[in-house]
Every structure is written in structure tokens, then in C-alpha cells.
Amino acid sequence: MKLSTRLILLIVGCLLPIVTAQIYSQTTLSADRQKQLHATALQQASLASTSVANIIDSVHQLGTAVQQFPEMRDATGHCEQHLNSLRQALLRYRFLALFSPSDGRMICGSDGAESEMAGADRTWLAALLATHDFAVGELVLDPGASSAYLPVGVYLPSRGAAHPAILLAALDVGWISRHLESALISGNSDGATATLLLADHDGTIISRTPDSGHWIGQQLPKWLMPLITRAAPGDEVVSDKGHPYLAAYMPSAVPPRGMTIISLFSLPELTTDIDRATLQDLLVICGAALIALILAWIAGRKFIYRPTESLLQAARKWREGDLAARADLTEAGSEFALLAQSFNAMAAGLAARETERRTQASFLEAQVAERTRELSETNNRLQVEIAG
Numbered sequence: 001m002k003l004s005t006r007l008i009l010l011i012v013g014c015l016l017p018i019v020t021a022q023i024y025s026q027t028t029l030s031a032d033r034q035k036q037l038h039a040t041a042l043q044q045a046s047l048a049s050t051s052v053a054n055i056i057d058s059v060h061q062l063g064t065a066v067q068q069f070p071e072m073r074d075a076t077g078h079c080e081q082h083l084n085s086l087r088q089a090l091l092r093y094r095f096l097a098l099f100s101p102s103d104g105r106m107i108c109g110s111d112g113a114e115s116e117m118a119g120a121d122r123t124w125l126a127a128l129l130a131t132h133d134f135a136v137g138e139l140v141l142d143p144g145a146s147s148a149y150l151p152v153g154v155y156l157p158s159r160g161a162a163h164p165a166i167l168l169a170a171l172d173v174g175w176i177s178r179h180l181e182s183a184l185i186s187g188n189s190d191g192a193t194a195t196l197l198l199a200d201h202d203g204t205i206i207s208r209t210p211d212s213g214h215w216i217g218q219q220l221p222k223w224l225m226p227l228i229t230r231a232a233p234g235d236e237v238v239s240d241k242g243h244p245y246l247a248a249y250m251p252s253a254v255p256p257r258g259m260t261i262i263s264l265f266s267l268p269e270l271t272t273d274i275d276r277a278t279l280q281d282l283l284v285i286c287g288a289a290l291i292a293l294i295l296a297w298i299a300g301r302k303f304i305y306r307p308t309e310s311l312l313q314a315a316r317k318w319r320e321g322d323l324a325a326r327a328d329l330t331e332a333g334s335e336f337a338l339l340a341q342s343f344n345a346m347a348a349g350l351a352a353r354e355t356e357r358r359t360q361a362s363f364l365e366a367q368v369a370e371r372t373r374e375l376s377e378t379n380n381r382l383q384v385e386i387a388g
Helices: 003-067 077-089 113-118 123-129 173-187 225-229 267-319 335-387
Strands: 093-099 106-109 134-136 148-156 165-172 195-200 205-209 234-240 243-250 259-266
Touching (some): 003 134, 003 165, 003 267, 093 148, 165 173, 173 195, 225 259, 267 335
Antiparallel strands (some): 134 148
16 A cells, blocks of 8 residues: 555544544534424414413403403393493404303393304304303304404303303404414514414314414314324424424313414424535535545645655666666655665665675786686696697
């Protein structure tokens, strides 16, 4: 394995814990943000539930106030006059009426009570007249108008000569929607837009914020219906045709009883900023790691590969017998330059010894040749003398 490759692997090994820590940090932040969104959704549903509970409680307080005036329970003009005064002062009510629980007869009512109830299905009235405390009825659609009301019954026990009665307060659904919309805006601190649904115990939509008018009287979608039967408040991720929603709910089993409140958030819209920020951070981390690798590769080529290659080329030439070759490194003070100087000095020493060896060899060869010539001449003279 090349030295530059080892350097890159070393840098990758150093960067890997940093990148891993950054990715873990981003993942943790994303998970914390998800928890925060769940808490926000549940808080929004709780806030809306409190608003609705306050509305219903105001009806109960109205019943307590009417209870203090037993004379209102007769069919005289004073009854209608009092109810009209209350109706004009409290614009949240479409009408107010007093009923006799024994025979279901309307004792008296504010202006418009008869006409409001004339065209509507009155099957809900029997359940309200049977209450001995407090009851929330079903949504009543007015077929003659583009509006609806939510009837609430308050039992008024006998007081002196006054017989028991039921105060029927018809809450204007339009007013409820506007009230919940203001609560939704003021309570949403994260800036995420919620769809707030208020439904009765049958799943009929009483209010939807925003765009309430189109949804009033419609049934909750099937994928939201199971939330009505939950025993306690909570939040779940539900899906409509593959589109995920975060739904925080206050089921009808908890106050205000008889109504379900659902705060609905589109998860893709909620997590867009999280996903974008996480992606940007990961891209920055990966980009920084890539730049570090590129710089490491360039530095490895310049400061490691090239000096090493120069030394290797010089070593190859020395191995081939070219002791005049030198490692050409001009970076003064670097370890590779010092190593090259040592190698060059070693090569120079080897070259000097090789030159000396060759000189000695040439001298010895000359002496041997001279001695051989002398011996040859001596041998020739001896042969001549012997022959003569």
C-alpha cells in the first residue's frame, strides 16, 4: 500500500469520529424537535379543550344565574323579556329557551327560538330534557340557513313554587369557530399551522379551523374516527392515503364530555425545516470531509509521493549501476531532504569507492601484464639458450 494511500486512510480515520459525532448530534436534535412538536400539538389540543370547556362552563353559569329568578319559569312576558336581554348581551347564543322536563313543552324562549327549532330535527331534544344535571346535545343544522348551533341543556331544580325546568342554550357554531380560531392563533408558539377539529360524540364536525363553514355537519374522516373512543388524551401519527399527520386529541371521555377535540398537523409541513436544516448540516459535514480528503491527497502527492518517488528513482538507478544519479530534493530542512542528502552522500561514497576499486584493479592489471611480459621474455631467452 502506498504511503499517500495510508495517509488518506489515516485522515479518514481521524475524520470519521468527528463526522459520526456530528451526524449523531443532528439526529438527536431532530429527535428532540420531534418530541417538541408532539408536545406542541398536545398543548394546542389542551388549549382548545380548555377554551371549549370554558364555553360550556359559561352555559352552566348562565343556568345558575337563571336559577336565581324563579319567576322566569312561567309563560309570562317577563320570561321572554329576560331571555331576550340575556340573548342580546351574550352574542354566542342563537337563542335561549326554557322547557318543562315533564311534558317537553317550551315554557318561553327568546326571539327566534320557535323558528330556529321549527325546521330542525328535534330528536336530540328528548335526551336534553331527560338530564338532571347538565348535557351537551348533538350538532343541529338549520336547513333554512347556512349555519348551525350546538344545544346545551342545564337542569334547573324546583325552587319555591317554581317547577323544575331545563334551560336550553343554543351555542352559535360560527361563534365557536371564531373563538377557537383566536385561541389557535394565540396558542401556537411554534408557528406551525394546525387544523383544529371539534366533533360531537357521534363524530359530526361542529367546527373546523380554518375553513369551518364547508365542514360543519360533515362526519370525521374514517382515519380519525378511532380517536373519539380513546380513553385519555394523547397524540398519534395517523395516515390519510399515505400522507402522515400528527394528531393530538382530547377524546369525548374527558371534559368537556361529549365532544372530541383534535389538533391535526401535517408531518411533512412540520418537519420541512428540520429536514432541510439536517440535510444542510450533513452536506456541510460531508463537504468539509471531502475537501479535507482532497487537500490530503494534494498534500500527500506534493510532500510525500513526489519525494518518495524521487528517492525510489535514484535507488533504481543505483541498483542498475548508475552511482552518479542523485535524489533531487530542494526542500531545505524537511525530513525527505535530509534523507535524500544522506542517500546522495551514501551514493557518492559508493561511487568514490567504486572509482578507487577500478583504479586499483587497473593498476593491478597493469602490474600483472608487465610481470607476464617479463616472464614471457625470460622464457623466450631460456628457450633460445637451450636450443643453441
